[in-house]
Amino acid sequence: MQTNEIMRAENVTMRFGGFTALNDVSVSFPVGQLTAIIGPNGAGKSTLFNVLSGAFPPSEGRIIFEGTDITGTPQHAFAHKGIAKSFQITNVFPELSALENVRIAIQAMESQFDIWTPRNKLKEMVERANELLELVGLNKHRERLASNLAHGEQRALEIALALACNPRLLLLDEPTAGMSPEETVVMMDLITHLASERTVILVEHKMKLVMGISNHLIVLHHGEFLAEGTPDEIRTNDEVRRVYLGQGDH
């Protein structure tokens, strides 16, 4: 067992009714690395992502973050622990400006129940929100409503929302889903940049996309752990090739 891990899933099983989406999966995520969870459709990637990010607790097994058991911790506590996520389906505050989107995400770390301070006194939050918008390349669109942004821009905004809690661990669920090739390139650059400063766990369906940027890969198949290793090891792994070949070239 690695000591320099940030998160660990121990014997995680997830059942929905009679269907077992994850079966006894144990994986460890090294700190400071970009780990990608890959696998063909129905491999259980998103289920594992949801369990790791606290959307629901696993039926069995434990999630350890920085040495503490966080299984069953309520969703809203994750951000405060330093774990942030972006959703597979774009998930922003549609009728608020891009700036207010990010500002409100920053505010979650500082003030939830303050019913008295006027909002225009929150200048520091606005400054930080502007910095984050610049980081994800949205500084030109800060006054626009999130619902009026292009799909790729909304995904970038969502990354900014996730970064607002200053996470040590960033979880991304198919961040390039539905993006044009141009948008995908921009997003991949952004993720590489983010991964240089914090640990990132990425769920991705398209294997080719993550080969170039990740340090560590975990392959799932039919809800079970199949393989893990560096991109080179995975590329030459016979079992992985067999599984992916059955699905066509991704």
Added chain:
Amino acid sequence: MSDIPMSNGDDTQVSGRKLAGLAKSVARHRVVAVLAFLFVFPLIIPYEALAVNILIFGLFAMGFNMVFGYMGVLSFGHAAFFGIGSYATGIAMVHFGIPWLPAIIIGVVAAGVIAMIMGGMAIRSRGIYFAMVTLALAQCVYYLVYQMSDWSGGEDGLTGVGAGDINLGFVQFSLFDPTAKYYFMFVFVAIAIFFFSRILNSPFGAVLEAIRENENRAQACGYNVLLTKWYAFVISGLFCGLAGALNALHLSVVPIESLHYHLSGQAVMMSLLGGMGTFFGPFVGAMAFLLLEDIITTMTTHWPLFLGIIFIIFVLFFPKGIWGSVLHWVKR
């Protein structure tokens, strides 16, 4: 860049801009604007009793709007807060001889306690289920008060609440004087409006909007959504309780209808009519609702029919409500 005014004035453009400017400054100084309007309101309304009604129901709809318009949660139980505010104030005055000011405070606190209990039981359910649970709980409160006829007067309502002469030391007046009564109520409503605006403009107010926009995202950002909803429900209940307390003094009786679900429905209608999620909307809605009721009931007994038609027209063609549509038109 394009903000440079045109030199040879295009009249419609200029007046349009002036209007937009006016609307902007109204929005910026919303508390002052709404208070100024309500201050002169009795001068333009046919008679003061109606003006007082509009004041009280505007406050009721405003409190309701915190949960409905700003947080996006439909409650069908707000009559409970209005009614309990009314009854607690009335019972304090009639059965315990408590003076009007502490009685009002008792009314507000009682409504807050009921909101805590109802909120605690209902807040985990969502959408239509939340509406149904709050409706059911409010009806429980209705029947409970109805059965406690020794205290509440049962079907006849609680009579003899009148505060009569009010002596503030430096000024003395009677609540039987309609103008005095209006401005007496106005002071309470003004204080409530100030607090309400302050809360909406706070970080907490921003969280309400975030929950309305996207509950899951708000949670992922680190907001305790359930607790926030509960707080908002209770704060909303306090405002509605104040409206109820004032209504007890206004009518000198507490009719059992103060707790009936019809009243919860009226809060929804007033909010929708005026514009949910806007600061003025509930007052505009209460005004439109009560004025129309006043006018139409003098002509026909079929007021609910007309109300239904008006309501359908608004839902279909003006979903933003009167004030919401004005804002939308001005922003364009």
